[in-house]
Amino acid sequence: xxxxxxxxxxxxxxxxxxxxxxxxxxxxxxxxxxxxxxxxxxxxxxxxxxxxxxxxxxxxxxxxxxxxxxxxxxxxxxxxxxxxxxxxxxxxxxxxxxxxxxxxxxxxxxxxxxxxxxxxxxxxxxxxxxxxxxxxxxxxxxxxxxxxxxxxxxxxxxxxxxxxxxxx
Numbered sequence: 001x002x003x004x005x006x007x008x009x010x011x012x013x014x015x016x017x018x019x020x021x022x023x024x025x026x027x028x029x030x031x032x033x034x035x036x037x038x039x040x041x042x043x044x045x046x047x048x049x050x051x052x053x054x055x056x057x058x059x060x061x062x063x064x065x066x067x068x069x070x071x072x073x074x075x076x077x078x079x080x081x082x083x084x085x086x087x088x089x090x091x092x093x094x095x096x097x098x099x100x101x102x103x104x105x106x107x108x109x110x111x112x113x114x115x116x117x118x119x120x121x122x123x124x125x126x127x128x129x130x131x132x133x134x135x136x137x138x139x140x141x142x143x144x145x146x147x148x149x150x151x152x153x154x155x156x157x158x159x160x161x162x163x164x165x166x167x168x
Contacts, residue, residue, distance in 0.1 A: 015051075022047040029103070049102045055093035064088060133165065 008068045027043045064087045072080040097107050144150065144167070161168040 004030050005077055019047060019051055026050075026103070046102055053095055053098040053102065057091055057098075060091045061088065061161070062089065 004100070011018050023044055026047050027040070064084065067079060071083060074080075097110070100110065101107055144159050144162065146159050146162055150157050150159055159167065
């Protein structure tokens, strides 16, 4: 019991330090970045909401970590690892969106931006992945090697270079 009291006192001290740093960071943010500065009591309210969100997120992380061995026994190691990381990512996203919503960043704007970035990245990556897949098909279906004589559209030629993206 003697070791429990110092650890609880240390935990309380860490929570107080986190609260003070969060209040200071939010106060500076509200004074210099946000167009309409908030009062000190509103800043303390935002800080307490952020700490509650972070506390629940840490508790969710601990519960997810605690459940991992139990899930591993039921579904296997690989599936349990996938479930574990998906749950951690979802919890992290909820915590991030909760904190950003508390600060005043609208999640709809973030999701719209993420959608635009996803579509752009998907279009860019699709051509690259398509080229790699077609190169893989050439490697598996046609047994060409560098130096082989080939005929393409009745034009004779010789294979000079082969990679997953280019065949010359």
